[in-house]
Amino acid sequence: MSHLGYACLMAVDPDHVLRTAAALLTRKSTATMDEVAKAAGISRATLHRHFAGRDVLVRALESLGIAECEAALDAARLEEGTASEAVRRLVGAIEPVAGLLAFLYSENQLFEGEELNAGWTLIDDRISALFRRGQLGGEFRIDLTPAWLTEALYGLMASGAWMVHSGKGAPKDFQHMIVELLLGGALRREES
Amino acid sequence: MSHLGYACLMAVDPDHVLRTAAALLTRKSTATMDEVAKAAGISRATLHRHFAGRDVLVRALESLGIAECEAALDAARLEEGTASEAVRRLVGAIEPVAGLLAFLYSENQLFEGEELNAGWTLIDDRISALFRRGQLGGEFRIDLTPAWLTEALYGLMASGAWMVHSGKGAPKDFQHMIVELLLGGALRREES
DNA sequence: CCAGCATGAGACATCATTGTCTCATCTGGG
DNA sequence: CCCAGATGAGACAATGATGTCTCATGCTGG
Incomplete structure (x- = not known):
């Protein structure tokens, strides 16, 4: 196992995902997790790996705000x-x-x-x-x-x-x- | 059949339902049709008979507003x-x-x-x-x-x-x- | 080169809400 | 009294979003 906690390779930038989600939800507050994922250019599975659930995503957006x-x-x-x-x-x-x-x-x-x-x-x-x-x-x-x-x-x-x-x-x-x-x-x- | 279009007996007052719904949705904008019905004191079936769908209800509320x-x-x-x-x-x-x-x-x-x-x-x-x-x-x-x-x-x-x-x-x-x-x-x- | 890991795609079950239906009940007018 | 109409209760399927899983792929680091 690598001695680094996570940083290895083509890892998605959670901050970029967050900001994309913010931009989308600002326009369409009822956007689906699927739409959020598409807007961020990642799959719904990956989105879920970083933000386990819509509420987690919203909480993260709250912290960002x-x-x-x-x-x-x-x-x-x-x-x-x-x-x-x-x-x-x-x-x-x-x-x-x-x-x-x-x-x-x-x-x-x-x-x-x-x-x-x-x-x-x-x-x-x-x-x-x-x-x-x-x-x-x-x-x-x-x-x-x-x-x-x-x-x-x-x-x-x-x-x-x-x-x-x-x-x-x-x-x-x-x-x-x-x-x-x-x-x-x-x-x-x-x-x- | 009665010569009157509808007025017969214990008919629900649609206006009362509308105002109750307005009061509820003002506080909780995500209230369910079931909650709206309960708040108005009627069954979900009856609510649906007067307002066929949530969008119809919201449209009616819009007209009321x-x-x-x-x-x-x-x-x-x-x-x-x-x-x-x-x-x-x-x-x-x-x-x-x-x-x-x-x-x-x-x-x-x-x-x-x-x-x-x-x-x-x-x-x-x-x-x-x-x-x-x-x-x-x-x-x-x-x-x-x-x-x-x-x-x-x-x-x-x-x-x-x-x-x-x-x-x-x-x-x-x-x-x-x-x-x-x-x-x-x-x-x-x-x-x- | 090879192993490991993150990702993409999709299948799947779950859950809540909704729309529709049936049936029993109650009320009031004729 | 009796019936029509409206309601309440509940069953039912359909829908959409979500959470979870598996598997194949592609890339990176060693």
Whole structure:
């Protein structure tokens, strides 16, 4: 037997499979394991060897989504500059993951009884903290709770991802549309 | 044979079944036909006699959702008063349907190839027209398209429904949270 | 060259949901 | 009272997705 745990030869790259699955399920959330395998260019048997069951695959996608979200949060440097600038960076950084997030969001309701991955709470807390920072600094209004602002951001990102996905909006407008509406609202600013 | 088309005796009320199904599927979008029947207090056979198949049931729910949406649009009198007031009335009127809308929204992706019910376009147009009216009247900013404002409203309503459903928010705050964020945004208003 | 290992293809049983059917029962109107 | 119609309960097959298995193939490392 080889002294290496696994690395030998034409082994499938699990990360590539995962990302292909994410791209497919983002478009068609009911895709079959067979379709996922075909999209990844592997057989259903091999897919099953790496992810033993659809739930395992979804859990792995959840971990991927959480990891990418946290990477986006890190890249956005939420502690630096004004809260508004941080929100803008956050939306821009999270845009590539928005589709996957929307998929996971719709799948989460299937994990009703089971425990919710603690990673989501971590992310919620970091975003809530950003809004709280904006409130304490006098930048954001205080009559909307950080929790609601966080949920609203999620909803707006889902709408933005939908606009882009359906072709009604350009990806380049994603960040601007969301940030402008979330921060500025629909009303005209007399003071501007 | 009776001279009346159908009305005879202990006939099931299809509307009651529909509303029960809506309430159930709002909470558990993957509910079985059996669960739907049980929730409505009828047998699966009878459910099947009224709605021949799950797709027929979902289509009926779609029609119900469209009808209730249009009723809400009518009740909100979108042409009266300022656009802001109309938006506030709209959100308040549509709140009871928000859960059903979220369910239908998630199901619509399953009707990929098939034709989309024209009713949705009608509703989109009416809401878009409201935002356009606000823009033309100088009330709303013009750098966000009415189409985006409409989609954003949907997203915020989904987030609001989620907050209420998950117990993180009170139903009485639904209207206020959404309208304040959609119109005013998160930034503080110096002019207020 | 050869052995080992990952893969592809496919067969197979299982499971859940669904659509369809039959039959017994109950109710209310004529 | 009696019958038509609607319902409830359950059996049944069909379908689709899934999990598991075997076998042949092809490649790599030694």
